[in-house]
Amino acid sequence: MKFTWNNRQTCAEITEQNVNDTVCVAGWVDTTRDHGHLLFIHLRDRSGTLQIVCDENKNQGLYKQSKTLRSEFVVNVTGTIQMRSPETINSSMNSGTIELIAEELEILSEAKTPPFMVSEKATEKMDLTVDEDIRLTYRYLDLRRQTMQRNIIGRSKIINAMRDTLNHAGFLDIETPFLTKSTPEGARDYLVPSRTHKNKCFALPQSPQLFKQMLMMSGFERYYQVARCFRDEDLRPNRQPEFTQLDLEASFVNETDVMTVTESLIQAAFASNGLTIETPFKHIKYQDAMNTYGSDAPDCRYDMTFGDVTETFKNCGYKIFNSIANAGGAIKGFAIPGLANELSKNMLQNDLAGKSIQSCGGKGLTWMKVLDNNEFESNIVQFFTNEELMAAREAVNGNVGDVMVFVADGSLATVNEVLGRFRVLVAERFNLIPEGVYSACWVTDFPLFELNDGQLTSPHHPFTQPTEPVHDGMSQEQLLNMTTRAYDVVINGQEVGGGSIRIHDSKQQAMIFKLLNLSEDEIEQKFGFFVDALTYGTPPHGGLAIGIDRLVSIILNTPSIRDVIAFPKNRVAYCPLTKAPSLVDEAQLDDLNIQHKTPIEELIGG
RNA sequence: GGAGGCGUAGUUCAGUUGGUUUAGAACGCUGGCCUGUCACGCCAGAGGUCGAGGGUUCGAGUCCCUUCGUCUCCGCCA
Numbered sequence: 001m002k003f004t005w006n007n008r009q010t011c012a013e014i015t016e017q018n019v020n021d022t023v024c025v026a027g028w029v030d031t032t033r034d035h036g037h038l039l040f041i042h043l044r045d046r047s048g049t050l051q052i053v054c055d056e057n058k059n060q061g062l063y064k065q066s067k068t069l070r071s072e073f074v075v076n077v078t079g080t081i082q083m084r085s086p087e088t089i090n091s092s093m094n095s096g097t098i099e100l101i102a103e104e105l106e107i108l109s110e111a112k113t114p115p116f117m118v119s120e121k122a123t124e125k126m127d128l129t130v131d132e133d134i135r136l137t138y139r140y141l142d143l144r145r146q147t148m149q150r151n152i153i154g155r156s157k158i159i160n161a162m163r164d165t166l167n168h169a170g171f172l173d174i175e176t177p178f179l180t181k182s183t184p185e186g187a188r189d190y191l192v193p194s195r196t197h198k199n200k201c202f203a204l205p206q207s208p209q210l211f212k213q214m215l216m217m218s219g220f221e222r223y224y225q226v227a228r229c230f231r232d233e234d235l236r237p238n239r240q241p242e243f244t245q246l247d248l249e250a251s252f253v254n255e256t257d258v259m260t261v262t263e264s265l266i267q268a269a270f271a272s273n274g275l276t277i278e279t280p281f282k283h284i285k286y287q288d289a290m291n292t293y294g295s296d297a298p299d300c301r302y303d304m305t306f307g308d309v310t311e312t313f314k315n316c317g318y319k320i321f322n323s324i325a326n327a328g329g330a331i332k333g334f335a336i337p338g339l340a341n342e343l344s345k346n347m348l349q350n351d352l353a354g355k356s357i358q359s360c361g362g363k364g365l366t367w368m369k370v371l372d373n374n375e376f377e378s379n380i381v382q383f384f385t386n387e388e389l390m391a392a393r394e395a396v397n398g399n400v401g402d403v404m405v406f407v408a409d410g411s412l413a414t415v416n417e418v419l420g421r422f423r424v425l426v427a428e429r430f431n432l433i434p435e436g437v438y439s440a441c442w443v444t445d446f447p448l449f450e451l452n453d454g455q456l457t458s459p460h461h462p463f464t465q466p467t468e469p470v471h472d473g474m475s476q477e478q479l480l481n482m483t484t485r486a487y488d489v490v491i492n493g494q495e496v497g498g499g500s501i502r503i504h505d506s507k508q509q510a511m512i513f514k515l516l517n518l519s520e521d522e523i524e525q526k527f528g529f530f531v532d533a534l535t536y537g538t539p540p541h542g543g544l545a546i547g548i549d550r551l552v553s554i555i556l557n558t559p560s561i562r563d564v565i566a567f568p569k570n571r572v573a574y575c576p577l578t579k580a581p582s583l584v585d586e587a588q589l590d591d592l593n594i595q596h597k598t599p600i601e602e603l604i605g606g
Numbered sequence: 607g608g609a610g611g612c613g614u615a616g617u618u619c620a621g622u623u624g625g626u627u628u629a630g631a632a633c634g635c636u637g638g639c640c641u642g643u644c645a646c647g648c649c650a651g652a653g654g655u656c657g658a659g660g661g662u663u664c665g666a667g668u669c670c671c672u673u674c675g676u677c678u679c680c681g682c683c684a
Binding site: 051114115128134206231461547571 | 607613616617618632633634635639640641642643644645646647675676677678679680681682683684
């Protein structure tokens with residue numbers, strides 16, 4: 001039988017059903033084991049691996065040929081499928097009960113010894129992790145590894161599942177430009193200098209925000225796009241300079257409509273990889289999230305919600321607490337469940353109170369163990385009455401065997417933030433996060449404005465509709481208390497998406513711009529086209545964007561989003577594979593009318 | 607932009623207070639042997655600018671300074 005595209009079978013396709021069949025397989029040599037007169041190959045393709053047997057007794061020439069094989073050679077093999085004898089079954093392999101007795105072997109391509117082992121058969125048992133920089137330099141080899149294949153294939157399934165969901169719901173896939181104008185998100189733009197328009201630049205989109213709203217004005221009613229977005233900011237493990245969003249927008253909708261679609265999308269994404277996530281998602285208002293979890297992206301997989309003990313300790317004998325409580329500050333805490341025995345005084349006092357809380361931005365931490373018989377243990381328990389301690393216990397929902405922790409500060413916001421970070425730190429450090437659990441929630445009612453150096457600014461973007469319309473003559477305090485029709489979707493403490501119902505009334509939009517202290521000129525220059533578009537008949541509309549990289553990373557449980565992106569940039573936004581960014585010819589710069597401020601020699605010579 | 611960690615063989619790492627001629631291990635690689643392995647086994651071998659530059663010292667992989675690369679946290683950023 002001659003190997004062809006049509007009769008080739010993948011390793012995973014071949015099962016015990018194929019015993020005695022003659023089959024053709026093609027792929028990479030994962031490993032070889034030469035026993036003298038008998039040689040085994042693990043052949044790897046996209047679907048999995050299959051053991052090939054080259055037996056000198058059956059085919060002397062083929063056995064000889066098989067001895068020349070090395071890791072990562074590309075071969076095709078024709079032969080007969082056979083059951084393995086019971087004692088040679090490999091239960092750790094999907095195809096471990098069968099093997100292919102080779103009759104013909106063709107080397108399609110030889111391979112140099114790779115810089116790191118592609119086969120994961122040995123490496124996973126040695127717990128060997130190759131440096132990420134080397135992986136990225138040889139990404140094409142890294143992507144051959146089974147784990148990475150699973151990730152990239154899993155990502156494809158997730159995106160397809162979401163596309164299917166939206167296609168069935170009547171959404172249209174419409175592309176928007178990459179070469180565009182700076183959009184109103186707060187990050188730095190990637191700029192693309194124009195050759196045909198001297199001294200002018202395009203900006204790569206930070207998101208398709210304005211375009212998708214204009215598509216609503218154009219009457220497409222339901223839009224989506226798997227959109228690449230660009231932000232020139234410093235990176236983090238879950239942040240890339242270019243990242244992918246599932247962007248969607250719909251007309252004549254309210255929050256519930258967008259949320260329903262989104263939940264079905266996320267559900268489909270999880271299902272595509274055999275997982276379930278409970279719907280409908282919980283709802284929590286921004287202010288409540290901050291007050292009970294200390295974060296606008298609360299991790300609801302575990303409890304440890306905050307209790308306020310400011311009033312409880314107002315008259316207590318512990319000076320730090322009563323002075324802060326009486327000076328308008330706040331004291332809050334939570335109960336770490338069941339760790340009273342496990343956490344030594346030394347650990348609590350030196351480690352958590354001495355170091356960890358500082359790393360969370362706090363000045364200090366007070367801890368108390370909840371013992372039997374309404375008793376408490378800590379280094380400062382003598383400063384409190386039993387009534388105060390019992391009331392505190394009640395406030396944080398403390399049970400016998402718990403450790404209560406409290407943070408006090410002059411500012412409530414600081415207490416919340418510090419406690420919020422500390423809650424996550426404690427949960428991670430002491431393994432309080434249940435495995436395999438997915439908990440999603442909507443965070444809503446974000447503030448419309450925040451105050452920066454005395455000036456109102458938008459925490460989201462300025463096209464978000466206020467919950468109640470703004471009107472002339474509102475005081476700054478009133479304005480700061482206003483909320484928006486924005487919503488974030490959070491899974492396991494990670495924000496995976498967000499959106500809002502937009503302003504579709506040009507007068508309301510103008511009012512918001514005015515409050516943000518944007519001048520007519522600025523508005524005209526930055527998004528005059530958009531303001532103009534609003535005035536020609538705009539349907540009520542809203543939408544949302546899901547960070548695909550993060551969502552995929554959560555579903556596939558990878559340590560970093562880089563593991564679910566085929567060709568990511570490294571920590572410093574550099575591509576070790578292509579060595580981009582790089583210097584370009586002076587002639588190219590001349591075309592663009594650009595001159596380096598720092599001479600190249602100076603940068604290289606350093 | 608700030609703080610910290612790391613950089614030793616192809617890979618992952620060890621290397622004591624600065625002191626043993628030739629800087630080690632495992633895996634990988636090369637050659638040989640081996641008929642049922644699957645992290646095959648056995649024997650032999652090759653492989654190093656200790657990131658780079660400077661300094662201290664009788665002596666530096668080890669200490670100091672500079673620099674480059676990379677990672678983590680903060681700033682920044684939906």
